[in-house]
Amino acid sequence: MKRYLVGGAVRDILLGRPVVDQDYLIVDATPEAFLRRYRRARQVGKTFPVFMLGSAQYAWPRGDDIHEDLLARDLTINAIAMGDSRQIAGRLHFHPLALPDLRDRILRPCGETSMFDDPLRVYRAARFASSLPDFSPHPELIAQMRAVAACGALDDIFAERVAQEVRKALDAAKPSRFFRLLAETGCLLPWMPELEASRHIPAGPPENHGDNSIFDHMCELVDILAGQPIAGWMAVCHDLGKTLTPQSEWPRHLGHDDAGADVAEELGRRLKLPNRVREAGVAAARLHMKAARYAELRPSTRVDMLTWLHKHEMVEPLFDLVNADSGHNVWPLAKRDLTVMLSVHLPGKQRMRGPASGEKLRGLRCQKLAAADKARETQDAEE
Template identity: 35%
Template sequence: MEIYLVGGAVRDQLLGRPVVDRDWVVVGATPEQMLAKGYRAVGKDFPVFLHGDSKEEYALARTERKTGRGYHGFAFHAEPTVTVEQDLERRDLTINAIAQHDDGRLVDPYGGVADIEARLLRHVSSAFVEDPVRVLRVARFAARYAPLGFRVADETMALMQRMVEEGEVDHLVPERVWAETRKALAEPMPDVFVRVLRDCGALRVLFPEVDALYGVPQRAEFHPEVDTGIHIEMVLRAAATIAPGDALVGYCALTHDLGKALTPADVLPRHIMHEQRGIEPVQAMSARLKVPSDYAFMAEMVCRHHLNAHQAFELKPTTVLRLLEALGALRRPERLETFLLACLADKRGRLHHEHDAYPQADYLRACREAAAAITSKPFTDQGLQGPAIGEAMKKAQAAAIASVSKPL
């Protein structure tokens, strides 16, 4: 029996990055031998075991064979005769197909170390095309490692384009698309995720609402980048800078301007009522991807109300109160924070505006605090009952908001 450290742990170790998860491959063992040594079986499709002490995953070396379309269509073969090289061959990228002996020696049959040095995301073998999830994974790894200079190898991009053209990506289920997207939105450069998907053609299949934004012009005085698709990429980059690792803010950034793809051609490059037009595609995209309810809610709120945030100083106190109530922010201040971070990303996601101030955020925070400080007790003490209490509180909350100072 031989045990190797594999995958991301080896890759990140070679990149000098923190190793978060450690996965192991066991060569020359049977499930019965693993159980006899105290490992606990957890794998359903193929033999995977948890170490009794570390709880880390130990998988028997295996090969796989394509049996159908989509990512479910595989048959796995795990026998003591399967070598570590054969196990590594089934992996997606060469940088993930490196194993390490317990003495530190590397097993690198597919050039992963050289690709790390060359900063290339390259597929291991032609079997890459058999699993459509790999298109999303490559885009996600590109979003993670772009700050280090990584790019998708030309031959790998060509394979991804072929997978899209042959309809393999059409068989991805929403749960897998969302799982990879959520991770990508938390990466340092989520805009690269979108760019890679667009370059291979998968964006129009998986995210047609986003793909439709490319080529849609905006007014240059407000958006020097002009192209709405480029604006979305810039907002995603700004969101990752402002709120690192926050996929919820990232999803709001991704979806906030979907309505601009529906602007009538005769009014372009203006986008009057794009917030209202965007609600339906945001709802459709969230429903199709089966995103969590908090993501769906906040994405709709940012789409619907981001211009109100930008124009906060011009809003009436009653309008500010309605905004806070729509967000549910009086009881859940974290919703206001998510909203404001996404709006700040929208503000800064424009050419030459990457460092703009956004005093509207502090003003709206102060408005929330003023409104939230109003309680029902003074009104019940006055003898008010039922709806009269709520009406009195709203008036008091609006008055409290009116008293909040605005920047000069």
């Protein structure tokens, strides 16, 4: 039995990057022999034998041998295998263009039909553009992505697989490259029509947004929030309500926050995002304008906002978005208020009384925040 480390792990080793995922190819052994040796492995592939052992994935070559497998992969820089078992340790096999493309920082399809063989590769390629920001898409990659989009092949991908690539891109070094490459090649459709529409609508008055479109503004924010997938998804969704503004009202977008909640909800449901991620997008659309004026809000409004955000673990991501979007860093004040608010508890006899207990707790927290505001005002006046 020979075992090869393949794909992104070898690429990252050669680039001097941390290895995250470990995928292996098994050669000269049947799946049955593999299971006899690794009894704790579990099968996850149905039509093609794929096994998980710990966090590592094990599969068998597509085609007759390892060389055919490498030629059938998505991008040349991922078409590399390195011997991992004792008799082949360190031995490299690679696509003829893999090492030159690694050296020249190029994202190139392995073959003429690479993107057609699995249309999800369109989104994977865009995600690699976001995680490898110093790599440039080869013209052949752009051409294949456009052709795949034009023939309708993206319609049949499972939504969850598209969503997984979106979330990985938001966690990457330069998320905007994911969305911009998809936009350039027509691949925002059919899964993200809201973002396609946002490319042609001004983000707001020129004195605030220059000539940026809603899409351009979103791309700026996801880069600021790179590595924060929840805050990044909030950035994607926060201005989607502007896509509903009649053209006669451009460049202003009155009421886009409330209007955007349903748009963000529809996008999240289409992609079948996990509930927390979907709800984060809706909350960003509805609350980002109000949160930017946090210091002006009444104690009751702040308590209601913070209570909901805290329950859904979205306090810090929303205020990170607000800071990136408006430049208003109100997080220190919100953090102080949250600490004050959570320090208030109902006396034992007033608990477990359903809505009445909730309303009582809310009232006490409002009083506590109002007192904290007054103390702060007094201190500021004395200083």
